[in-house]
Amino acid sequence: MNRISIIVVAGSAERLQMAAMVASVGAVSGNDVRVLLSMNALPLFVKGSAGPAPAEGPVGNVMAGKKVPPFRTLFEQAVELGDAKVHPCSMAMDVLELEPGAVLPWLAEPLGLTAFLHDAQGGQLLSF
Amino acid sequence: MAERKVVDARGSFCPGPLMELIGWMKLAQVGDEIELLSSDKGSAADVPEWVKKVGHEFLGTREEGGVWHIVVKKAK
Numbered sequence: 001m002n003r004i005s006i007i008v009v010a011g012s013a014e015r016l017q018m019a020a021m022v023a024s025v026g027a028v029s030g031n032d033v034r035v036l037l038s039m040n041a042l043p044l045f046v047k048g049s050a051g052p053a054p055a056e057g058p059v060g061n062v063m064a065g066k067k068v069p070p071f072r073t074l075f076e077q078a079v080e081l082g083d084a085k086v087h088p089c090s091m092a093m094d095v096l097e098l099e100p101g102a103v104l105p106w107l108a109e110p111l112g113l114t115a116f117l118h119d120a121q122g123g124q125l126l127s128f
Numbered sequence: 129m130a131e132r133k134v135v136d137a138r139g140s141f142c143p144g145p146l147m148e149l150i151g152w153m154k155l156a157q158v159g160d161e162i163e164l165l166s167s168d169k170g171s172a173a174d175v176p177e178w179v180k181k182v183g184h185e186f187l188g189t190r191e192e193g194g195v196w197h198i199v200v201k202k203a204k
Contacts, residue, residue, distance in 0.1 A: 021142070021143055024143055024147060025143050025146065025174075025178075028146070028147070028150050028178070028182075029178060029181055029182065030181065030182060066141060067139045067140050067141060067144070068140075068141045068144070069140065069141070069143065069144040069147065074143070074147070077147050077150075077151075081147065081150050081151065081154065
């Protein structure tokens, strides 16, 4: 099984959407998908943060008015339909003073970069 | 007895129709057919690729008035 490791650090609609598309389609196509949410991406996965991410350019604004699958839904489908694992970054959790229970319930346990990179060896590594 | 279910994903953009299809495929029995309705041109090309990759049976696509009817048979 091919492994796809995805690091998401951006909090913009466009980058989150693309990362979520890769994660979901990758996972349901038989790949072993691991995602690490860090930096500006992580606050968008804290419980209660249900709103859209801010657009960084014109396409993000256009997407907001179309029936594009929400990025959170796509990540959750990657988990539920494709057995992907979406981890919050332990460093970002510490910086933001978040407990594991503070993030959305379908996220996996917090993971450090060392373990994530170790698991990513031999596969594809993408960052958004 | 095998059934055919129509899944209406019109209006949704990629990969929404594919994810809708997969959700229903999980619930279907082997031999069941799903007819996916999609207005997303990209999905009309992508969905058959997924079907072939994961080993289900692609029964065909037809376009009617900007809506693609993509028919898939659950094979496993």
